[in-house]
Amino acid sequence: MTSIDVSVSLADRSYVVSIGPGVLDGASGRLTALTRARKVPVVTDSAVAGLHLDRLRAGLAGFELVPIVVPAGEGAKSFATLEQVVDRLLALEVTRQDVVIALGGGVVGDLTGFAAAIVKRGMNFIQVPTTLLAMVDSSVGGKTGINTSAGKNLVGAFHQPLAVWADLDCLTTLPPREMKAGYAEIVKYGLISDPAFYAWCEANAARLLAGEAGPLAHAVAQSCRAKAAIVAADERETNDIRALLNLGHTFGHALEAETGFSDRLLHGEAVAIGMAQALRFSARRGLMPAAAAARFTQHLEGVGMMAWPREAGIAPDAASRLVAHMRQDKKRTSDGLPFILARGLGDSFVAKDVPLADVQAFLETDLQHVPSERAAA
Ligand SMILES: NC(=O)c1ccc[n+]([C@@H]2O[C@H](COP(=O)([O-])OP(=O)(O)OC[C@H]3O[C@@H](n4cnc5c(N)ncnc54)[C@H](O)[C@@H]3O)[C@@H](O)[C@H]2O)c1
Numbered sequence: 141m142t143s144i145d146v147s148v149s150l151a152d153r154s155y156v157v158s159i160g161p162g163v164l165d166g167a168s169g170r171l172t173a174l175t176r177a178r179k180v181p182v183v184t185d186s187a188v189a190g191l192h193l194d195r196l197r198a199g200l201a202g203f204e205l206v207p208i209v210v211p212a213g214e215g216a217k218s219f220a221t222l223e224q225v226v227d228r229l230l231a232l233e234v235t236r237q238d239v240v241i242a243l244g245g246g247v248v249g250d251l252t253g254f255a256a257a258i259v260k261r262g263m264n265f266i267q268v269p270t271t272l273l274a275m276v277d278s279s280v281g282g283k284t285g286i287n288t289s290a291g292k293n294l295v296g297a298f299h300q301p302l303a304v305w306a307d308l309d310c311l312t313t314l315p316p317r318e319m320k321a322g323y324a325e326i327v328k329y330g331l332i333s334d335p336a337f338y339a340w341c342e343a344n345a346a347r348l349l350a351g352e353a354g355p356l357a358h359a360v361a362q363s364c365r366a367k368a369a370i371v372a373a374d375e376r377e378t379n380d381i382r383a384l385l386n387l388g389h390t391f392g393h394a395l396e397a398e399t400g401f402s403d404r405l406l407h408g409e410a411v412a413i414g415m416a417q418a419l420r421f422s423a424r425r426g427l428m429p430a431a432a433a434a435r436f437t438q439h440l441e442g443v444g445m446m447a448w449p450r451e452a453g454i455a456p457d458a459a460s461r462l463v464a465h466m467r468q469d470k471k472r473t474s475d476g477l478p479f480i481l482a483r484g485l486g487d488s489f490v491a492k493d494v495p496l497a498d499v500q501a502f503l504e505t506d507l508q509h510v511p512s513e514r515a516a517a
């Protein structure tokens with residue numbers, strides 16, 4: 141199977157996302173075309189280092205890789221780890237034309253991208269995403285950053301990579317739960333504006349989640365095309381276009397806050413429930429047929445994903461707390477909190493006039509739904 145190339149068109153910051161099994165096998169040729177440097181720092185986490193660093197090293201024969209290993213997990217998106225990465229890069233005497241590779245999930249990608257953005261006021265970097273979420277979302281678009289005690293992703297920069305190498309073989313070691321979390325961001329692109337892709341997702345999700353290369357390649361490529369189009373139209377999130385990528389995220393973010401941003405609920409899991417909620421809320425407001433919202437809920441259930449807040453352990457009386465979390469949402473402006481709502485499956489829009497009292501009334505009803513027992517897939 142040959143790889144699929146998706147272009148992200150951003151004038152002189154344009155780049156290509158290469159997608160397919162074995163992409164890393166040809167990494168040497170790809171890198172030679174992008175840099176004259178022979179010494180290449182690779183930031184990765186302690187879990188991914190043991191799984192995929194050797195493959196990257198084999199693919200980059202002829203280059204000297206210098207691993208910079210950070211702890212696995214969200215905690216690495218910190219000032220302390222950023223400082224360590226920056227210090228290591230400076231100790232290697234990198235120049236702005238040198239390349240640092242981010243080998244890992246969204247955490248490594250966001251951290252490395254931000255380090256690359258600030259070292260010498262901006263050096264080159266390449267994203268080698270190893271989670272499905274990173275392949276379809278975080279590695280494309282140039283948002284980089286870290287978390288602070290005040291919240292997630294509050295410090296960062298827009299810094300586009302020089303290239304993205306999405307080798308589907310990396311996904312063979314990814315736990316099923318992380319695959320499903322990544323799938324949430326894939327089906328999101330269908331729900332935003334692509335009814336045909338949404339229908340494709342319904343028909344192919346099971347094969348994709350089982351790791352079949354064909355469906356995975358199509359889904360990752362389609363997601364990157366969708367994200368690339370949105371990013372090209374609105375690189376720095378200055379209008380409503382890029383905001384559509386937040387479908388399910390305002391509801392989902394409140395669920396993440398309610399579960400303490402812990403392993404109890406992964407970001408993608410929260411987004412899946414959040415999208416189901418956004419559609420059920422849209423139906424309640426008469427924007428779309430209730431049957432369409434139910435169809436998405438059933439799709440998630442059909443592939444063994446959570447679709448209701450109670451499934452994530454959210455308490456039945458949590459509505460007011462969830463709304464309180466929404467009030468803290470960083471997307472809130474003086475105009476209120478924008479919600480991404482839908483007129484149908486594949487027809488979403490930004491709504492700025494949604495009273496939080498209506499959201500709370502919806503949540504009170506939504507939290508009454510006790511999920512039936514079903515085998516965890
Ligand atoms: N920049 C953006 O536009 C953007 C978009 C979405 C999400 N994000 C960020 O991405 C992060 C989440 O990314 P993530 O879900 O990839 O999390 P992650 O990077 O923490 O990876 C999840 C876990 O999987 C492990 N892992 C990674 N690749 C693996 C593999 N191939 N096999 C086995 N285990 C593997 C990691 O060690 C980690 O424990 C968040 O910090 C979020 O804010 C950024």
Ligand SMILES: [Zn+2]
Nearest residue numbers: 325389407411
């Ligand atoms: Zn997301």
